[in-house]
Every structure is written in structure tokens, then in C-alpha cells.
Amino acid sequence: xxxxxxxxxxxxxxTTACENTALDHPSSPTPSVLGTSSVAKLGxxxxxxxxxxxxxxxxxxxxxVQMHVAFSSIMKGAGIFAGGPYHCSGSSGSTREALTTCTxxxxxxxxxxxxxxxxxxxxxxxSIDATANLSAxxxxxxxxxxxxxxxxxxxxxxxxxxxxxxxxANLFYQTDLAAGHAQITDTYGSACGTTQAPYIxxxxxxxxxxxxxxxxxxxxxxxxxxLGGQLIQFDQSQFLGNPGQKGMDTTGWVYVPSACxxxxxxxxxxxxxxxxxxxxxxxxxxxxxxxxNEWADNNNIIVLYPQTVSSNSxxxxxxxxxxxxxxxxxxxxxxxxxxxxxxxxxxxDRLTSGHPALPAPTGLSAxxxxxxxxxLSWNSVAGAxxxxxxxxxxxxxxxxxxxxxxxxxxxxxxxxxxxxxxYYYEVRALDGGGSAGLPSDVLSVTTTGTPPSILPPTGLxxxxxxxxxxxxKWTGATGASGYNLYRSTAADGATTQANGAPxxxxxxxxxxxxxxxxxxxxxxSLDKAGTESAASTQVSGTTAAASTCYSDNNWNHFVAGRATxxxxxxxxxxxxxxxxxxxxxxxxxxxxxxxxxYVIGTCP
Numbered sequence: 001x002x003x004x005x006x007x008x009x010x011x012x013x014x015t016t017a018c019e020n021t022a023l024d025h026p027s028s029p030t031p032s033v034l035g036t037s038s039v040a041k042l043g044x045x046x047x048x049x050x051x052x053x054x055x056x057x058x059x060x061x062x063x064x065v066q067m068h069v070a071f072s073s074i075m076k077g078a079g080i081f082a083g084g085p086y087h088c089s090g091s092s093g094s095t096r097e098a099l100t101t102c103t104x105x106x107x108x109x110x111x112x113x114x115x116x117x118x119x120x121x122x123x124x125x126x127s128i129d130a131t132a133n134l135s136a137x138x139x140x141x142x143x144x145x146x147x148x149x150x151x152x153x154x155x156x157x158x159x160x161x162x163x164x165x166x167x168x169a170n171l172f173y174q175t176d177l178a179a180g181h182a183q184i185t186d187t188y189g190s191a192c193g194t195t196q197a198p199y200i201x202x203x204x205x206x207x208x209x210x211x212x213x214x215x216x217x218x219x220x221x222x223x224x225x226x227l228g229g230q231l232i233q234f235d236q237s238q239f240l241g242n243p244g245q246k247g248m249d250t251t252g253w254v255y256v257p258s259a260c261x262x263x264x265x266x267x268x269x270x271x272x273x274x275x276x277x278x279x280x281x282x283x284x285x286x287x288x289x290x291x292x293n294e295w296a297d298n299n300n301i302i303v304l305y306p307q308t309v310s311s312n313s314x315x316x317x318x319x320x321x322x323x324x325x326x327x328x329x330x331x332x333x334x335x336x337x338x339x340x341x342x343x344x345x346x347x348x349d350r351l352t353s354g355h356p357a358l359p360a361p362t363g364l365s366a367x368x369x370x371x372x373x374x375x376l377s378w379n380s381v382a383g384a385x386x387x388x389x390x391x392x393x394x395x396x397x398x399x400x401x402x403x404x405x406x407x408x409x410x411x412x413x414x415x416x417x418x419x420x421x422x423y424y425y426e427v428r429a430l431d432g433g434g435s436a437g438l439p440s441d442v443l444s445v446t447t448t449g450t451p452p453s454i455l456p457p458t459g460l461x462x463x464x465x466x467x468x469x470x471x472x473k474w475t476g477a478t479g480a481s482g483y484n485l486y487r488s489t490a491a492d493g494a495t496t497q498a499n500g501a502p503x504x505x506x507x508x509x510x511x512x513x514x515x516x517x518x519x520x521x522x523x524x525s526l527d528k529a530g531t532e533s534a535a536s537t538q539v540s541g542t543t544a545a546a547s548t549c550y551s552d553n554n555w556n557h558f559v560a561g562r563a564t565x566x567x568x569x570x571x572x573x574x575x576x577x578x579x580x581x582x583x584x585x586x587x588x589x590x591x592x593x594x595x596x597x598y599v600i601g602t603c604p
Contacts, residue, residue: 031226031227031229031230031231031255031288031293031297039233039234039235039251040232040233040234040235041234041235041238042234042235042238042239042254042347042350042351043232043234043254043256043350043351043354044350044351044352044353044354045256045260045261045263045266045302045351045352045354045355046260046263046264046265046266046354046355046356047260047265047266047267047268047302047351047352047354047355048265048266048267048352048355048431048432048433048434048435049074049268049348049349049352049355049433049435050074050076050433050434050435051076051216051266051267051268051433052071052074052075052076052267052268052269052270052348052352053075053076053077053078053079053215053216053267053268053269053270054067054068054075054078054079054269054270054271054272055078055079055080055081055140055208055211055269055270055271055272056079056080056081056083056271056272056273056274056322057081057082057083057182057183057199057272057273057274057277058081058082058083058149058150058181058199058274058275058277058321059272059274059275059319059321059322059324060083060271060272060273060274060277060322061080061081061082061083061084061150061272061274062083062084062088062102062322062324063272063322063323063324063340064078064079064080064083064270064272065078065080065083065084065085065086065158066086066324066333066334066338066341067270067272067341067344067345068134068137068139069086069119069128069129069131069134069334070127070128070129070334070335070336070338070341071128071129071336071341071345071348072128072129072130072131072133072134072137073129073130073133074348075133075137076137076138076215076216076267077137077138077139077140077170077214077215077216078137078139078140078215079139079140079141079142079207079208079211079212079214079215080139080140080141080142080155080158081142081182081183081184081207082142082143082144082147082149082150082155082181082274083150083154083155083158084102084103084110084150084154084155084157084158085110085112085115085157085158085160085161086115086118086119086161086334087115087118087119087334088101088102088110088115088154088157088324089102089324089325089326090326091326091330091331095325095327097325098324098325101154102154102325103149103150103151103154104148104151104154105151105152105153105154105157105575105576106576107577108575108577108599109153109154109156109157109574109575109576109599110154110157112157112160112161112164112593113544115157115161116161116164116465116544117464117465119131120462120463120464120465120541121463121464122335124461124462124463124473125461127332127335127336127337128335128336129336130540131165131542132518132540134162134165134166135165135166135167135518136166136170137166137170138170138171138172138214138215139162139166139170139171139172139214140172140174140210140211140214140215141155141158141159141162141171141172141173141174142155142173142174142177142179142184142207142211143155143156143173143174143175144177144178144179144180144181144182144184144192144193145175145176145177145178145179146178146179146180146192146193146194146195147179147180147181147195148181148195149181149195150181152175153574153575153576153597155173155175156574156597159171159173160545160593160597163545164516164542164544164545165542172210172214174205174210177192177203177205178192178193178203179192179193179201179203179205180192180193180194180195180196180201181195181199182194182195182199182200182201183199183200183201183207183274183277183286183290183291184201184203184205184207185200185201185202185203185205185206185207185208185289185290185291186202186203186204186205186206186291187202187206187289187291188200188202188289188291189201189202189203189289190202192204197276197281197282198277198282198285198286198289199274199276199277200285200286200289200290206291207291208290208291208292208294208295209222209291209294209295212269212292212295212299212301216267216299216301219295219298219299220298220299221298222294222295222297222298223294223295223297223298224294227257227293227294227297228257228258228259228297229255229256229257229258229260229261229293229296229297230255230256230258230261231253231254231255231284231287231288231293232253232254232255232256233251233252233253234251234252234253234254235250235251236248236249236250236251236252236306236307236343236347237250238350239343239344239346239347239350240339240340240342240343240346243309243343244309244311246323246328246339246340246343247308247309247311247317247320247321247322247323247327247328247340248306248307248308248309248340248343249278249279249280249307249308249309250309251279251307252304252305252306252307252347253279253287253305253307254302254303254304254305254351255287255292255293255296255302255303255305256302257296257297257298257299257300257301257302258297259300260300260302263354264300265300265355266300266301266302267299267300267301267302268301268302268304268348268351268352269292269296269301269302269303269304270303270304270306270344270347270348271287271290271292271303271304271305272306272322273286273287273290273305273307273308274321275319275320275321276319276320277320278307278308278309278310278320279307280307280309280310280320281310281320286305287303287305302351304344304347304348304351306343306344306347308320308321308322322340323338323339323340328340355435357435357436357437357438358381358383358384358428358429358430358431358435358436358437358438359381359429359437359438360381360428360429360437360438360439360440360441361378361379361380361381361387361410361427361428361429361440362378362379362440362441363377363378363379364376364377364378364425364426364427364440364441364443365377365378365443366425366443366445368413369445369446369447369448370447370448370449371417371419371420371447371448371449372415372416372417372418372419372447372534373413373414373415373416373417373447374413374414374417374423374445374447375411375412375413375414376389376411376412376413376414376425376427376443377410377411377412378410378427378440379410380410381429381437383429383431384429384430384431384437385406385408385430385431385432385434386406386407386408386429386430387406387407387408387410387412387427387428387429387430388401388403388406388407388427388428388430388436389401389402389403389407389412389414389425389426389427390402390425390426390427390428390439391414391423391424391425392423392424392425393421393422393423393424394424395424395442395444397424399424399425399426399439400537402414404491404492404538405491405492406430406434416522416534416535417447417534418447418451418452418455418456418533418534419447419448419449419450419451419452420446420447420448420449420450420451420452421446421447421451421452421534422444422445422446423444423445423446423447424442424443424444424445425442425443425445426439426440426441426442426443427439427440428440452531452533452534453479453527453529453531454477454479454480454525454526454527454531454532454533455477455478455525455533455534456477456523456524456525456533456534456535456536457474457475457476457477457480457483457506457523457524457525457536458474458475458477458536458537459473459474459475460472460473460474460521460522460523460536460537460539461473461474461539462521462539462540462541465541465542465543465544466543466544467515467516467543467544467545467546467547468511468512468513468514468515468543469509469510469511469512469513469543470509470510470513470519470521470541470542470543471507471508471509471510472485472507472508472509472510472521472523472539472541473506473507473508474506474523474536475506476506476525477525477533479527479528480525480526480527480533481502481504481526481527481528482501482502482503482504482525482526483499483502483503483504483506483508483523483524483525483526484497484499484502484503484523484524484526484532485497485498485499485503485508485510485521485522485523486498486521486522486523486524486535487510487519487520487521488519488520488521489517489518489519489520490520491520491538491540493520495522498510498521502526513543514543515543515544515545515546516542516543516544516545516546517542517543518540518541518542519540519541519542519543520538520539520540521538521539521540521541522535522536522537522538522539523535523536524536545593547591547592547593547601548591548592549589549590549591549592549601550562550589550590550591550592550598551587551588551589551590552587552588553583553584553585553586553587553588554570554579554580554581554582554583554584554586554587554588555570555582555583555584556584557570557572557579557588557590558570558582561573562590562592562598563579563582563588563590563598565582566578568581568582569581569582570582570586570588572590572598572599572600573597573598574597574598574599575597575598575599575600577599577600579600588600589601589602
């Protein structure tokens with residue numbers, strides 16, 4: 001069944017390569033190459049894992065989104081050429097959604113609301129990192145006006161997806177360049193509007209440089225002439241056994257600037273090629289001409305170029321695409337446990353394993369111990385940008401971070417504790433990139449007073465959101481007769497009780513909230529006498545963006561610019577959905593979900 005879909009897939013996602021492609025070949029900077037005669041083990045460098053970023057084109061764009069969302073705790077940002085929103089193809093392991101909704105936006109564009117719900121549910125379940133990590137990150141998006149392989153509505157859906165999680169100022173979206181389906185450069189490639197092998201187009205537009213600057217801020221100018229670093233071929237089978245059976249080649253490539261080879265502090269960027277851009281198809285073209293190495297050389301950025309391989313056997317992947325529709329593992333391919341995802345993360349771990357960890361703080365002690373609070377203090381660590389405090393209920397852990405924002409001093413007041421209860425603490429220093437150093441010795445502290453009759457609930461999670469509500473769930477405490485939920489609009493802000501009467505179950509929906517707003521929650525347990533426990537661990541949830549709705553006849557939609565004329569019918573602007581005849585007799589409700597983007601829907 002899957003193999004029979006590939007002729008359509010070849011046309012719909014990446015067209016068949018042309019053998020004689022006219023390319024621009026300027027005097028390009030060239031790095032030295034290590035690995036043509038031998039394959040090395042991937043090295044360890046002084047690279048901070050919390051300075052990692054990703055980008056990709058086409059299937060690589062989808063893969064970059066998956067990595068960015070699933071491993072957001074280590075990311076600085078992402079750059080996407082012609083990709084789409086997280087989990088667009090679903091969990092079926094089928095190419096059907098990939099061939100239609102997620103590429104050509106037919107019969108409709110991706111349903112962003114449902115994809116956000118899946119993302120939030122997975123974050124709550126722990127199969128991907130917490131979505132709160134995305135709020136401080138930078139994202140760069142590109143959609144060419146001549147790209148008929150991944151059409152504009154799909155990239156618009158990706159924009160809407162990211163708009164839910166990060167501020168508008170952190171998102172850049174380029175949409176007015178007459179480019180085909182390709183990696184976009186200003187030094188190398190086919191004519192800008194074409195879609196043909198090797199899917200690198202010279203548009204006079206420095207895509208790699210612009211996405212780097214969006215993610216990392218001001219950078220040194222890119223290098224010219226012979227580059228100082230090396231392209232190194234490395235063994236991918238160290239990170240994924242039998243990689244060919246999982247759609248990956250036995251070797252990949254990494255560009256290492258000379259400064260990084262010399263143990264200077266560096267960053268990591270993972271660049272994912274698209275279908276038919278793997279080394280077995282186009283050789284070194286992608287990892288030498290995509291535009292990354294020149295910027296990396298002068299800015300201490302190690303660029304990882306993992307490689308796929310084509311396969312006509314099960315799992316079928318004849319175009320050498322990344323697994324963004326579940327050809328390996330249909331239920332987990334875009335989680336931290338996905339075969340390719342986990343392998344790439346292991347590569348990142350290896351590259352960053354030479355980053356020196358800050359030493360453990362010493363002198364951890366407690367003072368001002370009361371029934372529900374205490375103050376911790378410790379000695380400063382040279383080179384630390386701040387500290388994080390971790391708390392557990394046993395000496396062996398697990399230890400959970402209790403401070404949301406980084407502590408810049410050497411004291412911390414922990415509150416909301418249970419009386420007469422033993423707590424265990426450790427502290428770690430954080431470097432400038434946010435990487436935690438070695439843990440301090442564990443400190444045991446017992447609060448004063450009588451032990452509580454009831455413990456707080458555990459596993460509190462925001463399970464689903466709407467424009468005005470956030471659903472919460474938790475694991476109940478033994479002996480609890482009910483629960484209270486407390487809400488705040490800042491991680492360290494004052495709380496307000498969200499429920500009226502005590503909640504008797506383990507679910508609660510907080511309603512009447514503002515759209516596009518992040519709220520923070522803790523929960524408490526109540527015993528039969530009404531005594532309240534200490535607060536649970538804090539979680540956050542973000543309400544969905546508000547949609548503007550219009551109910552009118554199709555002619556008025558057309559006059560107002562919400563619909564276009566298409567073969568006698570009206571079609572919604574942006575999504576292209578068919579609304580029926582363009583006249584005053586047909587009535588349609590349109591929902592505006594983004595600028596110049598409407599979908600047929602219902603309105604409250």
C-alpha cells in the first residue's frame with residue numbers, strides 16, 4: 001500500500017530530479033574535507049547544548065520542527081524552508097496526510113488547533129519537552145511564491161502553530177520572494193523560481209545567514225575564501241543500530257570551525273537536507289553549498305549534517321526523506337523516542353560532551369526553617385551565571401527544580417511546604433548558556449510543626465486548551481476528599497483560587513480566561529476535615545489564539561476580500577476551501593485564523 005503511493009509522493013513532495021541542471025558556480029569558500037578515505041567517530045567539543053538550533057528544507061523542514069518541539073529544552077530556535085506544523089501527518093504511519101493536507105493543503109490546510117492540542121497532550125505526558133520552553137526562542141520561516149510542492153497555506157499553518165507558543169517579535173516569516181521549492185542562497189544554485197535538483201536555488205537571498213541571525217542575534221560577517229574549519233565524515237551507526245533499516249545512512253557529516261576544534265566555546269546547529277538531497281543522491285552538494293559553513297566558520301558554530309538513505313523495501317523511503325509521516329514508527333516518530341529523533345539527539349549529546357560542567361556549589365545550608373517555608377544558602381561558584389534549586393522527598397530523589405527563573409544570588413526562599421515534613425535539596429550552578437553543572441551535596445531539612453494529614457496531588461498537567469479555558473488533570477493523593485486549584489499570570493506571581501467548591505475528581509477546566517495568555521497553576525489536597533496540603537509542583541498552560549468569525553453570503557465575503565473567485569465558486573482566502581457558488585444565495589461562516597487566512601467553520 002505504502003509503496004504504491006510513491007509515484008504520487010514524488011510529484012507532490014519533491015519532483016523528479018533533472019540530470020542537467022544549470023547552476024551558478026561562483027568562487028565559493030571551500031573547507032578542507034576529512035573522511036573521504038576514512039570515517040571518524042563524532043567528536044566531543046566545548047559546545048553548550050543549550051545553544052543548539054535546527055533548520056531544514058522540505059522533509060528536513062518537518063524534521064527540524066519535530067526536533068525543535070520535542071527537544072525544546074536545549075534549543076535556541078529553528079529555521080524552516082518549506083515545512084509544516086508539528087505532527088501534521090498524524091500517528092498512522094501513512095503517507096495520505098503527507099501527500100495532501102501537509103504539502104498541497106488539499107482538501108484543506110492543516111488543522112492547527114488540533115495539532116496544538118496534540119503537542120500540549122504529549123508535553124503533559126512527557127513524550128516531548130515542555131512547550132513553555134518555546135516562549136523564549138526565535139523562529140525563522142520561508143515560503144517561496146513559486147513553491148508548488150509545499151504550498152503557502154501549509155507554511156501559514158506553521159506560522160500559526162508557532163504564534164501560539166512564542167511572541168510575535170520572536171517570529172520572522174519571509175513570503176514575497178519568487179522562489180521555487182529549494183534551499184535559498186545568494187551564492188549558489190539553480191534559477192530562483194525553479195524546483196529541480198539539487199534543490200538549492202540562487203535567489204540573491206542569504207537564507208542560512210538570515211536564519212542564523214534570527215536565532216542567535218548579531219553575528220560576525222561570514223567567511224570568504226578558503227574556510228578554516230573542516231568537514232568531517234562520521235559514523236552514524238554509533239547512534240542508531242542498522243541505520244539503513246531506519247532510513248538513515250551509515251555516515252553523516254559535520255562542519256567544525258577551527259576555533260571549535262581548538263576547544264573554544266561553541267554552539268551547535270543541525271541542518272536537515274530534504275528528500276533527494278542526501279549524499280547518495282547529490283554527493284557533497286548540500287553540506288558544502290547550503291550556505292551554513294561560511295557563517296559557522298567565523299561564529300563558532302558547529303554544523304551537523306545527518307544523512308538519510310533511500311530504500312524501496314519496508315519501510316519504504318525511495319526519495320531518502322526524513323521520517324515526518326511515520327514510516328519507521330508511526331506512533332512515536334516525532335517524539336523523543338522516535339528512531340531518527342533519538343539518534344540525532346545522541347549526536348548532539350556527543351558533540352556537546354566536551355563542554356566543561358561547572359563545579360558543584362558547596363556549603364549548602366538552611367535557615368529560618370518554619371512550618372511551611374525555609375531559606376537555603378550556598379557558596380558562589382566561579383563562572384556561574386546563576387543557580388537552580390532542586391527538591392525531593394527522599395535522599396535518593398527524584399529531585400525537581402523548584403525555581404522557575406534563574407537565581408542570580410546565592411540564597412533561595414522555598415515556601416508552600418508541609419509542616420513536620422522532611423525535604424531534600426541540591427543546588428546546581430548554571431553557565432551563561434543555561435547548562436547545569438554538578439550537583440551539590442544533598443541537604444536534608446525538616447520543617448517545624450505537626451506533620452500534615454494530607455499530601456499534595458502529583459502529576460499536575462495542563463491537558464488541553466481553548467481560547468478561554470485550560471483543562472487540568474492530576475494524580476490524586478491518598479485520603480483526599482477534594483482539591484483546590486490556584487492560578488497566577490506570572491511564574492512567581494500571586495495566586496488566585498480558580499475553583500469555587502472543592503474539586504472532587506482529578507480533572508478541572510479553568511474557564512473565562514483571556515486568549516493567547518499563559519497561566520500558571522498549583523493544586524492542593526483537602527482531607528476530610530478540610531485541612532489543606534502544601535502546593536503541588538507548578539505547571540503552565542497557554543490559551544489558544546482568538547479567531548475572528550464572519551457569517552455572510554458568499555458575494556459579500558468576496559467583496560470584503562475574505563473570498564476569491566474560483567471556477568464559478570467562492571474560495572476562502574488563504575485556505576482555498578470551496579464555499580459554493582459565488583452569489584448572495586449561498587451563506588458561509590468563515591473563521592479568520594491568521595492575517596489573510598480564512599477557514600470554513602463555526603463561531604461561538
